[in-house]
Amino acid sequence: MTSPPLTSPVGRFAPSPTGALHTGSLATAVGSWLLARRAGGRWLVRMDDLDTPRQVAGMADDIRRTLEEFGLWWDREITRQSDNQEAYRDAFERLLGLGLVYPCGCSRREIAQAASAPHPDDDTLPYPATCRGGMRGGAVVRSWRVRAADGEICFDDLRRGRVCQVLALRCGDFVVRRGDGGFAYQLAVVLDDHLSGVTQVVRGDDLLASTPRQIYLQQLLGLPRPRYCHLPLVSGPGGAKLSKRDNLVSHHLGNWKGREGALLLALLRFLGQEPPGGLAGAACGEILQWGVDNFEVGRIPALGGELKP
Ligand code: GLU
Numbered sequence: 001m002t003s004p005p006l007t008s009p010v011g012r013f014a015p016s017p018t019g020a021l022h023t024g025s026l027a028t029a030v031g032s033w034l035l036a037r038r039a040g041g042r043w044l045v046r047m048d049d050l051d052t053p054r055q056v057a058g059m060a061d062d063i064r065r066t067l068e069e070f071g072l073w074w075d076r077e078i079t080r081q082s083d084n085q086e087a088y089r090d091a092f093e094r095l096l097g098l099g100l101v102y103p104c105g106c107s108r109r110e111i112a113q114a115a116s117a118p119h120p121d122d123d124t125l126p127y128p129a130t131c132r133g134g135m136r137g138g139a140v141v142r143s144w145r146v147r148a149a150d151g152e153i154c155f156d157d158l159r160r161g162r163v164c165q166v167l168a169l170r171c172g173d174f175v176v177r178r179g180d181g182g183f184a185y186q187l188a189v190v191l192d193d194h195l196s197g198v199t200q201v202v203r204g205d206d207l208l209a210s211t212p213r214q215i216y217l218q219q220l221l222g223l224p225r226p227r228y229c230h231l232p233l234v235s236g237p238g239g240a241k242l243s244k245r246d247n248l249v250s251h252h253l254g255n256w257k258g259r260e261g262a263l264l265l266a267l268l269r270f271l272g273q274e275p276p277g278g279l280a281g282a283a284c285g286e287i288l289q290w291g292v293d294n295f296e297v298g299r300i301p302a303l304g305g306e307l308k309p
Contacts, residue, residue, distance in 0.1 A: 009200035009227070011036030012044040012193065013067075013074075016051060017059035020250035021066050023263070023307050024204065024234035024242045030267045031231045032202035033072050034288070034295040035158075042075040044196055050081045050188050058252070065251035070260050071284035079196060087191045088183040091221055092144070092176060100220060101146050101176060104131040105139025127172035143184075144177040146217070153212040158202075158229035159300050165212040174213055186210060190217045193226060202229045205304065229297065232304030234270065239305070247307075260284050262309070270307050272299035 013029045015021060021029070036043040045067065047060045064078065095101040104127075111125050127145065135141070148167035157163050167174070176187040193201060208230045218225050236242050249256050249263070256263055261279075264287045268275050273295060279287050 009036050009039050009041035010198050011041055011200045011202055012046055012198045014046045014048045015063050016048040017063060018054040018056055019059060019244055020062050020248045022242060022244050022247040023249060026249050027234050027267050027270055028204050028231055029072055031271055034291045035202050035229060036200060037292045038295050044076055045074045045078045046192060047078060047080045050185060062250055062252050066249055069251060070264060071288050081188055081192055084192055084195060087195055088188055091191055095146060095220060101144050102132060103135060103141040104143045104145045105135040105141060106130050126169060129173055142179040143175040145173040146176050148173050149216055153215050155215055155228060158227060158297050160230055167212060167216060186213045187217060190214050194223045199226050201226045205230045205233050232301060234307050235304055237306060261287055266307055266309055272301045
């Protein structure tokens with residue numbers, strides 16, 4: 001076998017082991033796997049285990065086995081965010097040394113009262129920079145925030161096209177570390193992807209609004225920017241948020257046993273692809289190979305929706 005071209009992407013799937021996969025997270029895994037493999041690239045798996053209290057024992061193993069059952073094999077050993085704490089600390093200290101980060105004593109309620117209006121499409125309130133000039137006397141540190149840029153941050157999403165956001169208007173100075181010392185997802189993910197050489201981030205549309213924050217941190221830390229592709233979200237009936245209870249895909253539950261190929265075909269169709277009818281009943285490997293040969297990012301629909309069997 002010849003080695004992949006130097007420019008072939010390094011993609012990744014980064015589930016949080018807080019529960020089993022569901023049809024929506026599996027759609028992201030399949031999309032990210034195919035976009036990496038189609039371009040002759042590699043695909044990595046990382047367990048996003050930063051949120052320790054929400055983790056459920058055995059879930060990392062369940063996710064790993066589920067990926068195996070669907071033929072979504074990965075390159076290199078699976079990594080975990082918990083291995084990267086030192087890198088988070090170094091980056092945080094660099095930002096602190098540059099005067100870009102400051103301690104904040106505001107509670108969520110105080111921020112909600114001070115902010116003009118909550119944003120309808122995520123629960124981020126633009127932080128009104130109350131503690132930029134220093135915390136009020138006697139306040140305890142509840143978080144550490146990075147000063148947000150006033151200018152626009154833009155990137156070209158492989159599916160969504162050009163996306164721009166003014167951080168100061170969208171979220172304001174945002175949290176990179178909690179008062180208890182834990183690092184925030186926005187900072188961690190930038191370092192995780194960088195440390196493992198990820199060059200292509202494919203994930204759900206629910207994270208689109210976070211991407212400019214991550215690009216901003218990459219700029220501050222002098223890190224290269226990966227390519228981004230945000231995929232439509234699988235929803236429940238009538239566009240409702242997917243209930244995990246009804247949509248789990250779990251090795252331990254065995255609830256898709258023997259029907260893995262049928263689910264893969266449904267996921268391909270959800271992603272706008274048209275696998276031939278002859279693949280009905282085929283093994284996962286054969287279906288994925290069809291995807292490697294035929295997957296077109298331009299066919300992915302603009303809107304998500306229910307997964308049709
Ligand atoms: N761990 C995150 C999740 O499960 C995904 C992080 C990412 O893809 O950047 O929602």
